[in-house]
Structures are given as C-alpha cells and as structure tokens.
Amino acid sequence: MKVRCAVLDDYQNVALCMADWSTITEDVDVRVFNKHFTDENELVNAIGDCEIVVAMRERTPFGATTFSRLPLLKLLVTTGMRNSSIDLAAAAQHGVTVCGTGGVSHSKATVELTWALILGISRHIVLENRAIQTNGSWQTTIGTDIYGKQLGIIGLGKIGTDVARVGKAFGMEVAAWSENLTEERASAAGVRLASSKDELLKTSDYVSIHLVLSERTKGIIGAHDLQLMKPSAYLINTSRAPIVDQAALIDALQNRSIAGAGLDVYEIEPLPESSPFRSLPNVLATPHIGYVTRSTYEVWYSDAVKDIQAYLAGSPVRTLS
Incomplete structure (x- = not known):
C-alpha cells in the first residue's frame, strides 16, 4: 500500500x-x-x-x-x-x-520585488497602466523621484544590504538602522548608520523593512514611528506584516500622514476581501510573491x-x- x-x-x-x-x-x-x-x-x-x-x-x-x-x-x-x-x-x-x-x-527575488514596489509606487505605474487600458487617459499622475532621495533600511542583513546596493546605484542616499547594527557593518555595506530609529524615520523618503520577525521585532514600527515619517514618505514591507502595527499603518494611510505603502506581506493571508489594503489608493499591494x-x-x-x-x-x- x-x-x-x-x-x-x-x-x-x-x-x-x-x-x-x-x-x-x-x-x-x-x-x-x-x-x-x-x-x-x-x-x-x-x-x-x-x-x-x-x-x-x-x-x-x-x-x-x-x-x-x-x-x-x-x-x-x-x-x-x-x-x-x-x-x-x-x-x-x-x-x-x-x-x-x-x-x-544566488536568488535576489525579494530584493527585486522590493524595488518593483519602490519604483511602482513612486511612479504610479499601476494607476497609469490602468488609466491607459480602461479609458485611454494620458498622464494622470505626477511621479516622485528617487534620485537624490534618502532610502532608509531597517535591517541590514543579506537582503537589506542588496537593497541598499541598488539604492546607491540609483543615486540615493542610503541610511540603515537596527538594534544591533554597528558602524563597522554599515560602513562595510557602504551606507550611513542612522543615529537612531527615530532619526532614520524622520529623514528618509523611502523606508524599507528587512527584519526577521521575532518577539523583539514584532510591532517595532508602531503609530508613533509612523507619525515621525515625512508626509511625502513611503513605507515598503516585504518581510513580515507584524513587524508593523497594521492598524496604525492603515490609519496613517487613510489619513495621508504618509504618502503610501508598498506591501507584500499581511497578518492574514490570503488577504481578506474586506481588508483596506485591497482598496486604499495609496497602497501598492502584491500577494506575498517575494519568493515566488x-x-x-x-x-x-x-x-x-x-x-x-x-x-x-x-x-x-x-x-x-
């Protein structure tokens, strides 16, 4: 048998x-x-x-x-x-x-998706494509530059380091922070060590999360942290959803206290049909395809x-x- x-x-x-x-x-x-x-x-x-x-x-x-x-x-x-x-x-x-x-x-799949989200949300790729295909509208949005802007990386491991390398190739200023990140490690990756998480969030135009989920990192980005971000800044999360307080993120997006978010991970997957992440106009959402x-x-x-x-x-x- x-x-x-x-x-x-x-x-x-x-x-x-x-x-x-x-x-x-x-x-x-x-x-x-x-x-x-x-x-x-x-x-x-x-x-x-x-x-x-x-x-x-x-x-x-x-x-x-x-x-x-x-x-x-x-x-x-x-x-x-x-x-x-x-x-x-x-x-x-x-x-x-x-x-x-x-x-x-050799896989850079999550790195590549991180940049797809950054580029997609900064230039409104989905919205412009939808406009062309549905009603023929032409140039309906104004994009945001990434050249000369600051990319803030939370978690400078293998993926975070590769994301930083691409950011530098695009001419961005790159800073990084995590609780155990050292000046030596940041310098080896060619990025600036932020003096604190608060400083990174306040000064970055794009914040990309690359931490492993643990009891220490769960909720490490909460309502206070999101309030520190620029109203023009974007949050990118291809790691794990609980690293960011989801209710606080939805509130920040709905109230436009940040410009938007590129998300590939969610607390409940597949993402429920009722989730605001499915309908918020300032969210570029993908169905956890970073590794796919x-x-x-x-x-x-x-x-x-x-x-x-x-x-x-x-x-x-x-x-x-």
Missing part, C-alpha cells in the same frame, strides 16, 4: 512540474491541493489520511491542536529552513519529523522530494528542531 502525501497551497498548480516526483511515486501517492484551507476542520478532513505533508512556507499553520488531530502524520516538509507557523515542540511531541529544504543561494520565482520553486520542490526519499529510507535529512 502506498504512503499518502499531501502537497498544500500550490496556488499556481505547479508543484508537480517543478521537480521530478517520479522518483517516489512508486511508493507514494501524491495529492496536490491548490485551495488554501483557512479552517482547521477543513484541513484535517482533507489530509487526515496522509503520512507525509509538504507545506509551502508559512501559508498553513501547524500548531499543537492540528498535530493532535493528525495522528497518521509522520513527516512534515516545509520549504526553506525556517517556518514560524510550525510548532516544532508540538511536532516532536506527536512524533512528527519536520524537514526543510535548501534555498537559491521559478528558480526558488525548483529548488524547494526538488528538495522536498529528496526529503521524502530520505525519510522513506529511514534517514531523514535537513531536520528542524
């Missing part, structure tokens, strides 16, 4: 063509779900007979209750090597092995297949704990 495997949240219906699943199909019955399960009961009913589950990033949470309701589950594979939506302690308690996948070492590229998917799904092979052979690889 074959082992049953569920592949979750394959929105684009591409999982089976991004890797060679034929290497395991003799032993594994692979079942792909394109629809996102927002309800735990629905999820459990769909995958309750599966021993293996492949999860796409943090789209579907696996907490203690979920594990307790999936007694047949033995292997959970997550794309990437970190997933805050999986309770690893609960997985271990219920005898579930959790494995990750590698990434694309062919090269990334090919690595993730190929490694997922290898994780399943290793598990079936009794020697799991890339285990998370």
